[in-house]
Amino acid sequence: MKVLVVTQYFWPENFRINDVAEGLVAAGHDVTICTGIPNYPKGEFFAGYGWFTNLRQEKNGYRIIRIPLLSRGSAGQIRLVVNYLSFAFFACILAPIKLRGDFDVVLCYQLSPVTVGLPAIVMKLFKKAPLLLWVQDLWPESLSATGAIKSRMALSIVAKLVRFIYSYCDLILVQSQAFLSPVEAMCVPSYKIVYMPNTAEAFYQPLVLRADAQEKKLMPEGFIVMFAGNIGAAQDFESIIDAACLLREETDIKFVVLGDGRALQRAEAKVEELGLDGKVVFLGRYPTEMMPAFLAAADVMLVALRNDPAFSYTIPSKVQSYLACARPIIAALGGEGARIVEESGAGFAVPPGVPAALAVAIKKVRDLPLAKREEMGSNGRKYFETNFSRERLIEKLTEQFIRAKRK
Structure with a gap:
């Protein structure tokens, strides 16, 4: 046609x-x-x-x-x-x-x-x-x-x-x-x-990175919680940063942010204001084709939306990307996006706009055995192949x- x-x-x-x-x-x-x-x-x-x-x-x-x-x-x-x-x-x-x-x-x-x-x-x-x-x-x-x-x-x-x-x-x-x-x-x-x-694009595939991979070298030491995508009003970075603040004493947990957007400067300013410079790391924007390698360098992926009924209707497109790359997911959102993350067995969903719940979920995933996190990622990939x-x-x-x- x-x-x-x-x-x-x-x-x-x-x-x-x-x-x-x-x-x-x-x-x-x-x-x-x-x-x-x-x-x-x-x-x-x-x-x-x-x-x-x-x-x-x-x-x-x-x-x-x-x-x-x-x-x-x-x-x-x-x-x-x-x-x-x-x-x-x-x-x-x-x-x-x-x-x-x-x-x-x-x-x-x-x-x-x-x-x-x-x-x-x-x-x-x-x-x-x-x-x-x-x-x-x-x-x-x-x-x-x-x-x-x-x-x-x-x-x-x-x-x-x-x-x-x-x-x-x-x-x-x-x-x-x-x-x-x-x-x-x-x-x-x-x-x-x-x-x-x-x-998700065909290049979103599960990867195993070499020890000397450039993407790994860019990561701080510790358990990596990664957000990848647009940084805008909808993504509720206030709650993400507040969760990082609550986890300040968990020195091994690090937040890595890939992407940019209209709310980036505001997010960077809040991180600096709270003294979280080493806790929350902004790496900037990279070509989409590099995302699977960056995702492979993370321990768990994060998706978040503001606490509003309108956002409970949507499925953020990054969810499909995370599933396709077989990464475990923490979803700070409600409705359809949360349903898919939990139904797939790829991760955990917490109420949007509740930093304390997000912090608890991050510690929960960190404390899981590596084999369990890999199983969650595998569950997500299977769900992606069946549904998306x-x-x-x-x-x-x-x-x-x-x-x-x-x-």
Whole structure:
């Protein structure tokens, strides 16, 4: 099939849709990507990209058409809103001009913002092709949960926008089973909603590192609790740092943070303020392809989200990465993410926003025999292969393309 993928974020930005595009090409689909100029997460255009540079590319069998936008910057919420709206505005105008020819389906990969659905609707109408919206973030719930919008009136307006976008979709794919009810509550018939979980890139595999591996050399001495991924408002770094503070006397336990994001500077400042410089180590951002080796250097992986009902619906994508690499997991979150970690036998879940419970869980895992931690990791890998494999995801996506096309 000729598949048009509409997504504000794409390679060289690190998002799961990159790997999905490659999987669709490998399955025989003709894939075109409509996306923005890469600027996530630092808020600046990547080197070699701009309003008039690298707007058309080919990579790994698919075509990339880039739409101008205003970068995220680092100035705060207003600049972020402008970034969101600029992509939606320019894509609605330019995508029909830049994307010639017919498409069999339009697949919209909807992280934040939901406004990415607007140009997807435009392309659906211009190309007379069915639209599948793959919901990764629930709006307006995630806006309320992160504190990005507190006004009830503003949240009500966003909810109306979401209902409008959903009404034009032929199918709505959701990354978590817990999304089913909130999406249906937006006046979407249940038969239009399909559970479509995320996978992890093929390079996420269990590894055994050599003693002289560079990733091991970067680790501090001791029992390594590692967080890998975005450091934002949703990830509840306040609780993670408070747990590290409670474990101050457990001198062998060290926290290693890989990644960056809008809340990084605030997290670093709190670590310094509490005198936890040797306890919590920030290593910065590394290429995604290096993550399996870093994960192999850790003793247990950590995933956390703020204590808000909206976050109990979601499955953080790092959960699939951790499972795929056969690493034991501590999950400081509720709902679907916690269920998967415990159901898989890969680790333990504790209530979100409770540093004392997180500290207890970390000591519990540290005190387990190595063989038990390895068993937990093996359980996670088996669960991943059964429930989240890339091959099965591409098969399910193709099935839904066919279903939408027949309608």
